[in-house]
Amino acid sequence: MIYEETYQFLLHNVSSKEFDVCLYSLLNVDWDGIIQVSPIQTSERIGTKKKYMKEMIKRLASQKRQNVFIPNETNEGTKYRFNLGPTRNLGFNRKTDKYCKKYSFFYTKAFRQLPLNAKRLLLMAAFRMSTLKSEKIMFSYNEIVPNTKNQGNRFFTKSRLEDAIQAIKSSELNDIVSIELENNPYSYTEDPIDAIVFSFKNGTLNDFLENHTERDLLRKHIYQAGFPEYINDEVCKEIEGVGMSLYKSLLKIDKQKSNKQEVISGAKDELLKLARFIYNAAIKKLSLALHSKPELLAHPKQASAYFSTLICDEVTQEMKSFVHQKESIKSLLNNDFLHQGISSKAAGEEVGFIEVDKHIQPIREKYNKTAHISDILSIWYEKWVVSRYDSLVEDAKILQTSTSEEQVEKIKEKRDWTSVQSAFDSIRSLKARTYEQLDKLAGQVKSYGNKAIFLDGPSTFFDAEKQSLKDYFAFQMENLQKLTAASA
Known part of the structure; x- marks a missing residue:
């Protein structure tokens, strides 16, 4: 979309050729606002010389042009982020925000x-x-x-x-x-x-x-990870949907927490980088899995469900990492004697509370951001598990109560269930996998061997997460068993 901010910029701040550069760039930005075509490709597409193209990019990256192009170093060299509109933070609201479609005649x-x-x-x-x-x-x-x-x-x-x-x-x-x-x-x-x-x-x-920049990137990453076959549009759309959901969910939780507490400086940018890292890591695992699960290419919904599980696995690994970081920083913050000594040594004399507090402030900010992101990942994980569990329970209820043979057969085909017992087995399997995953995360954090961490810190976090989900599972299972007894 050409959002109103971009529209006003094009009207008032660019030359004729810069106008074309911006329009073509908008057609080739990813979810993070990174332009995924090179300056050479852009110059060829809009019909201008490479030398002039470099001059235009330099101008668009200048303060005079509002730093519309921000240099971004990647493994593939310098790319540019288009710094206008809500592209990067995915904050566009179709109901309230004005925009212009990228009409073909442009x-x-x-x-x-x-x-x-x-x-x-x-x-x-x-x-x-x-x-x-x-x-x-x-x-x-x-x-x-x-x-x-x-x-x-x-x-x-x-x-x-x-x-x-x-x-x-x-x-x-x-x-x-x-x-x-x-x-x-x-x-x-x-x-x-x-x-x-x-x-x-x-x-x-x-x-x-x-x-279709994200779709091209998806196919590119799957190919580079070792799966050479073409991925059809329907499967790509499902995978992209899961990725977009990850971005939006993390940002939504961040916004909700920030509204209740305070905005954590730099947390949003960190979350966006983390979302991209998780998404790309899951794509690599999907590419490897496609060799042994070629049926996913023929069943987009199955591919979506499988990819969602891969995303969840990556989120839990990042959650583990941030929990460990949080506890490490917390233990450093609590070491008053250490900060007093460092501050006094730097000043060459004994210092008071104010000087020590100034020394601690950057560490406190780092702790707040790490704890904030750790909590967001934890909330996302819990919501993901609950959503999966609720979906299974709902289909199990339909299997038990529906008088429509067609509806029952549809559920059985969707879940690959043969009976109500199969439904209960799937629910138990999800619970077992969740408990096993949380126990494994707690064990891994303990094994890191960081002596600065209080021994019960990280494991307490995962124990609390496990207990919260255990209580929810018990409540839902009790309702399901009551329904089973009533229908017997």
């Missing part, structure tokens, strides 16, 4: 050959078409050309508007849009022109390009 040679003001005019029209969802839209004249009250846009005058309209009419885009200058019959002014009407060709509203 990416044509005819559009690229237009002068800057003609591009601006078409972007304004396309943005309004997108927000109003109508292929015929109107601007009052002074929305575009400034009047004495300084309305409109400073880059347009009457003659510039006329030149822009003529440029569009003289181009191949004349087949896409017609522009008419009209007099408003309800106006009290004597101006010869009151309105500018854009009429787009039927179907233009839905003729837009979609960003």
Whole structure:
């Protein structure tokens, strides 16, 4: 999407070629806002020289251009993050935020050959078409050309508007849009022109390009991890859905915790990096699994469920790591004598509480961020287990109570169950796997051998997590057994 912030930037801050660079970059950004095409590929696509492309990127990365391109070092070299709009934090709200779709005509040679003001005019029209969802839209004249009250846009005058309209009419885009200058019959002014009407060709509203950058990355990572076969779109969509859910869930929990407590500096960026790391690690494991589970390629929903389990496994490993870090930092914070000694040695004399507190502050901030992320991962894990468990219980209830043979058979096929007993076995299996996983995590943290950690710290965390889920399982199982007794 071309969000309103990006729309305003394109109208007021770029040259004609920079306009094309930004539009093409928007078509090739991932969930983190990283542009996944090289400057050379971009220059070839928009029809400009490589040297000029480098100059444009340098300008777009400058403070004068609001640092729209942020250099980002990766294993594949320097890439750039597009620093406008909610792309990176996935915070877009379709109900309230305005946006323009990436219409196909933006990416044509005819559009690229237009002068800057003609591009601006078409972007304004396309943005309004997108927000109003109508292929015929109107601007009052002074929305575009400034009047004495300084309305409109400073880059347009009457003659510039006329030149822009003529440029569009003289181009191949004349087949896409017609522009008419009209007099408003309800106006009290004597101006010869009151309105500018854009009429787009039927179907233009839905003729837009979609960003498949994440899909390309998914196929690339699966291939690089050792699985050479093509992954079809349906499977890709399911995998992408699980990945997007991970991002959104972590950010939602972060927002909820921040609203109740305080915003932790740097936590959001850390979470986004962590989400990408978890997602990529799970993709590598999926690639290896596809060799022994080729049936996943033919059953997208099964692939989704399997990948979700891989995501969960990666989350638990990161949770273990952050719990260990949290306890290590906590033990350091609690060592008052150590901080007193370090602060006094640095000052060359005995220091008081204020100086020691200043010394501790960076450690405290690190602890707060680590504890915050640790709690978020714990909440996510618990929600994931509960969701899986609830889904199994719900299907088991349908198996017990439904009078529809078709519905029962559908559940059996979905779960690969043969009877109600199979359903109970699946529920017990999920519980056993959860307990085993939490016990294993507690054991691994204990075995790290960090003597600075209080021995009961990490294991207490996982014991509490296990007890919380055990209580929930017991409650749900009791209800299910009551239902079984009642239906017997």
